[in-house]
Amino acid sequence: QIQLVESGGGLVQAGSSLRLSCAASGRTSRDYGMGWFRQAPGKERDFVAAVNYDGRYTDYADSVKGRFTISRGNAMNTVYLQMNTLRSEDTAVYYCALALGSSWYTSSRSYEYWGQGTQVTVSS
Numbered sequence: 685q686i687q688l689v690e691s692g693g694g695l696v697q698a699g700s701s702l703r704l705s706c707a708a709s710g711r712t713s714r715d716y717g718m719g720w721f722r723q724a725p726g727k728e729r730d731f732v733a734a735v736n737y738d739g740r741y742t743d744y745a746d747s748v749k750g751r752f753t754i755s756r757g758n759a760m761n762t763v764y765l766q767m768n769t770l771r772s773e774d775t776a777v778y779y780c781a782l783a784l785g786s787s788w789y790t791s792s793r794s795y796e797y798w799g800q801g802t803q804v805t806v807s808s
Contacts, residue, residue: 686710686797690780693802698772700806704765706780706799714738717783718763720754721792722776722804729779733765734788743788747773772808777801 692704704720719734733754734743742754753766763780781795789795 686712686782688780688782688797688799690778690799690802693778693804695805695807696770698770698806698808700770701766701768702770702804704767704778704780704802704804706763706765708761708763708782708797712761712782714761715786717785717788717794718756719781719783719789719795720763720765721779721781722774723779723801724776727776729792731790731792732778734790735763736788737786741788743790767804770804770806772806775804775806777803 687709688706690706715737717736720732721729722732723729731745733752735754739756751769755764779801780799782797783789783795
């Protein structure tokens with residue numbers, strides 16, 4: 685079993701930055717792709733960013749390109765989401781996800797494990 689724990693959410697003003705962290709524990713390895721998704725109230729869970737197992741390849745939703753950066757920690761069982769120039773429309777619960785494949789994935793159906801989420805609120 686694999687557990688994911690997110691941290692780093694909070695309340696910030698528009699234009700600010702936040703960094704989310706996700707730590708995986710349990711039966712982890714270096715071979716898993718990881719991603720971030722978000723869900724705003726009354727909306728579906730949407731793809732934000734994804735990274736492959738070694739951090740060399742990434743992908744982003746159009747709405748966050750140029751503002752958000754996904755990266756993996758040295759231990760490879762952590763993933764970060766650096767969020768810059770935050771906007772009110774970025775307000776959501778952010779979820780970390782882990783896929784048992786080694787690539788990067790934009791569909792939530794490709795991920796087998798999920799964290800409980802961390803709230804990000806951006807005030808305008």
